[in-house]
Amino acid sequence: MRRSVDILVSELALLRREQILPWVLVGLLLAMVFAGISGRMIVNEQRMVAVEASEEARALVDSLKVQAEVGAETSRSPGAVAYSVLSQPVTKAATPLEGLAIGQGDLLPDTYRLTARGAHTFLGRTDPENSLRLLSGNFDVAFIVVWVLPLLAIGFLFDVVAGERERGVLWLAVVAGASAGRFVWHKWWARFLLLAAVTTVAIVLAGLIQQPAWTATAAYILAGWIITSLVYLAFWCALALVVSAGAGSSEAAATRLAGAWLAFVVLIPAVTNLIAGSIVPPPSRVELTATLREATEQADKAIAAERDRWFFDHPDLQGDMDRRAYYLSVARSEAGIEKIMAPLLQEFARNARDQQRVIEVLKYLSPGTLTFRSLTALSGSDGRLHAGFRDAVVVYHRAWQEFFVKRIESDTPLTAEDYERLPIFVAPQIDRRELLVSSLIPLLSMLALTCLLCFVGSRQLRNADVIIGAHSPGVSR
């Protein structure tokens, strides 16, 4: 044990002599810090918008309440308030450390501003964005862990066997009485521990930058982040060892590892996305638009017919339709449109859930996908929390509509007390138990794969060819 520690310390001292190494590690730290700051600013911006909307809505409700108390007509008219005056912002629950992985957070709105009109009027609304920025993706901590960390692992370890073999050091070590496996593993551990230490510090720093409320959930999520990242790092380090041992030269090892990175981090996830889109093709927004248009047209015609009928029934009344009758017709019109649109909107929601299910299976094709899903799940930005939020909004919207439509139908004016009894939205929170269950299996899978690679690497190091090499010097490519 003591000897192992001594060798490890020597290895770390050797690494310290490499000029470029400190810069790379400092670069990693700075990148994580920048990513953390950037993520936090993005999240803060979204939160600010939500807070402003909420405060504004609160102020409006208070003002309407005051007006209702003094008998102002508009504030007492449930139809006017429901369809023309009041819109209610509802916001997705904040997740501690969500700035670490933006994920779908920049695509899916975390605030909806709903009215008593149909759900289609607010569910499809998106913020105006720079589409090139959306295409490029976010430079968040999840990106650094999933895309960049493997490259560092490859850079540190691609020549841990092949390079030592080429330099003749491995052979010398074995001839001197050391076991090749032990010799290499000490080098591996020194590099892995160094990378792991810097990664852990960097994630903790980035986490602190998020300034979360330090609850048990936040601590749990941070721990989850660190463990997931370290297991992912261990996978790449183990893969580097196996490839380095099996390659004829350090160049060949680097090439193969670059290919592995390309496959696991770029190609397989993209192909997985393709497969998911083929198995669960998204419904057509164009069809949704056309259906909405048709539904609106029918509803408008229905309103017009109703109004004609109303004036036919009330020939003595010229000018505007009775307010109650008008808002009743609006309510019926909206109900009619929603009846047509609801199945389509449900199809979109169902499609999103089906895609999530398919992705949950296909993610095991690549450690990159697996880790990305785990990290975004921990940060609540993988789309599942949003799906829950969206479902809750739909339910709340029905309650909101019902609150006003009941009063329109019974022609009951709104009172100050009614404004205090407005339905309140409760956003679904991230569930720690669900997180544990959903992240345990991927973590164990990655760990198992890593252990398998380490086992294969150990077996390879017993092979004499790995130590001596079949490489014949002096022949150019």
Next chain:
Amino acid sequence: MLEAIALTKNYGEVRALRSFDLRVNSGEIYCLLGANGAGKTTTLNIFLGFVRATSGIARIDGIDVGQNPTATRKRIAYIPETVTLYGTLSGVENLDYFSKLSGIRHSVHALRAFLEQAGLAVDAHDRPLQGYSKGMRQKVGIAIAIARDAKVLLLDEPTSGLDPKASNEFSQLILAMAERGSAILMATHDLFRARETGSRIGIMRDGSLRKEFVAGEIGHRDLENEYLKTMQEG
């Protein structure tokens, strides 16, 4: 013909060559002996135009190497210590390529004849070079020199790592080329081969030529003693 006149090369404060004079005529094989760092490789690099002399002149066939490195290279054939060439190309393909680089085109038949002349077995001609032994690659290197019909041949430790038979074959080939009129400068540690192959032998130390002998006028034992004495001198 090879000429070095007061050739000097400094690498910072290190003086690799100190006013080095040398002349190798057509048909001569000049063997340059010396320890590592004596200046042999620097001399070759200057003649190859890879290194610029700090002062002095190096000429090949009367052309100043420093002024016209490309023109002088066209007159040189160079065989390094380890002939590497291109592993995925065959012996014939490597020979063809290097001939074309020199501006000479030969038929496939002629290329095979050069390889045979250099002693490479016929069945190896079309095999990829990565399967060749060191001696076989050496022969391809010689074939390149023959194919280029170079008047000057520079050899850097050519027999290093060769077995005695291959070494002897190599010597015979070099002698044949000298007989055809090539001026040959060979840097080597191999005292025996220098005595067997060379016309003249020079012993270098610390960048200067300390002793020079006519090969036929000194025996193997005496040559060795002179070499050791030179190395031990202050």
Next chain:
Amino acid sequence: MIIDIATKEFRQTFRDGRFRLAATLFIMLAAIAFFTASQRYQSLSAERTRAQQEVALQWVEQGEKNPHSAAHYGQYAFRPALPLAFFDSGVQAFEGVSIWLEAHKRNYAAGRPADDMSPLARFGEISIAYILQVLLPLILLLIAYPSFAAERESGTLRQVMASGVTGGQLFLGKFVGLSTSVLLLMLPIIGICFLVLVSTSGATWLAHAVLLSVLYLWFMALLLGLALLVSAVASTARVALLVLLVIWALGNFVVPRIAADMGRLASPTPSADALLRAIENDLAVGIDGETPSAKIEKRRRQLHALYKVSTDAELPINIQGVIFGVQDEISDVVYDRHFSALEAAVDRQLDIFEAASILSPRMAVMLVSQELSGTSIGHQRQFADGAEAFRRELMKTLNRDITLNSRSGDNAYRSSADLWREAGEYRFVPEQLGASIARCGAPLTVLVLWSLLICGLGWGVARRLGTVG
């Protein structure tokens, strides 16, 4: 001489197992990309064409109604799938596909396809452009990195230089030889793209396709030059490989994201909520220091004075049509102001992105490729501006009809299909190639600068190839 060197390089590359493996994977991925992209393009194209025809029919067959009701009914503008979208889908997935053209309101495009994609869509899409921008360069650097460095390490470079070839000839020869290998992979893909393009859209987009081919060939030449340069300068082949891999990874994955994030931080865009509220506030406030009601009242007085009447009922026209016109005037100015501000914010983000492309020529190529394929932000704006211009004309026609063909207070006035036909239906007109190229000034400049840099450095390095010290 150069041809001889090139032939040798090509032969060597072809015999290299890595190249054959990489080429096989490349062809497989290209085939997948082709197949999926073509399918998607055809399906999208048909769907949007059908949708546009449907809404046009709905517009004409909407029956008799008050023109202002028709104005609120409006039309829809669908962004068509342009022929080269199968090659480079650009930003299309993140832009709305339809705009509702209704009275008094300018809407931005809705229905982003990305909202319905799987969470893994952020890993990128395997389009043909992506393969040419990201994967082919990786293959290229894997075959080019040992060109000089490995030969220097093994001593072959000395032998080659000793043969009398100049550094420039060697550099050019390797460049030509390796280019041929890369062209073997690229040209069939380009050829198939041309065939697909011509079969789907004839010769209309041929010029775009030719320029795209030139762009990608230029990009490959640039990268090849860079790879040879690094190989020539690196101390060992291993160092050359590592440096090139780092450049490739940073340029393709890191720099674009950092640039995009920095753009967002430096010039954030407003939320939909904030935008709408700001617009609502300005609509209430009015323009030119006049509230909307004051403006309407002023117009009313002008009309009364013009027609020498004292009430609306006495006017020979329907003042409601005029009022709608005034409201549209105000809303047009307000929407222009806010949409311009939004565009300006996005433009500032794009400026930062373009500036960052000096670190990654791939970013510059991506921008130009999107422009030429018709899938850039610029093209989306052209679609949106064209739709808005049509909307304004449509509203003017409808308002004019109310004004001239009815009298004030006549709520029973109806128009029919003749008016709807006269008002016309929205038709997308693709922009001219010149307009697309005009937006490529900055990225093309970056590519030119990179080319000059590589040529300059390459010349310097080639000269020094024959020397050691």
